[in-house]
Amino acid sequence: xxxxxxxxxxxxxxxxxxxxxxxxxxxxxxxxxxxxxxxxxxxxxxxxxxxxxxxxxxxxxxxxxxxxxxxxxxxxxxxxxxxxxxxxxxxxxxxxxxxxxxxxxxxxxxxxxxxxxxxxxxxxxxxxxxxxxxxxxxxxxxxxxxxxxxxxxxxxxxxx
Ligand code: SF4
Numbered sequence: 001x002x003x004x005x006x007x008x009x010x011x012x013x014x015x016x017x018x019x020x021x022x023x024x025x026x027x028x029x030x031x032x033x034x035x036x037x038x039x040x041x042x043x044x045x046x047x048x049x050x051x052x053x054x055x056x057x058x059x060x061x062x063x064x065x066x067x068x069x070x071x072x073x074x075x076x077x078x079x080x081x082x083x084x085x086x087x088x089x090x091x092x093x094x095x096x097x098x099x100x101x102x103x104x105x106x107x108x109x110x111x112x113x114x115x116x117x118x119x120x121x122x123x124x125x126x127x128x129x130x131x132x133x134x135x136x137x138x139x140x141x142x143x144x145x146x147x148x149x150x151x152x153x154x155x156x157x158x159x160x
Contacts, residue, residue: 003038006084009129013087018112025074027067031060032085033143051145091126094144105152131158
């Protein structure tokens with residue numbers, strides 16, 4: 001499945017009203033890891049993130065600078081075409097190295113997540129789509145190991 005088709009499956013995810021006026025803009029603080037099928041599309045703006053199992057590629061904040069796609073008003077200039085990681089966060093899918101399960105988390109570094117302002121129905125719909133997502137397991141392991149604050153609350157487990 002190409003990057004555009006993966007993103008299309010998650011086109012319903014729109015956090016713009018939840019994110020508006022956020023003073024803690026994630027796009028100024030964090031990077032977003034690209035799916036293997038998204039790497040070609042963002043080759044000019046992406047950079048490598050090393051992990052113990054090899055590199056992943058990412059866009060977003062780097063060296064204290066905001067994501068180059070962020071405009072002065074704090075909005076994403078490619079919102080309709082933003083990568084899946086940008087689209088889903090603060091929902092995250094990680095690999096559990098102990099059990100081999102895929103685990104869905106809510107990242108409490110997002111103020112809306114920590115304050116309970118993300119509708120449960122939206123999270124449940126995202127989880128439903130994540131269950132159907134075909135994703136490269138080696139990439140998911142590297143993604144899981146990419147350095148991250150890991151202020152995570154477990155939502156559910158997707159059993160293989
Ligand atoms: S691509 Fe858009 S959503 Fe993703 S980090 Fe950059 S500005 Fe934020």
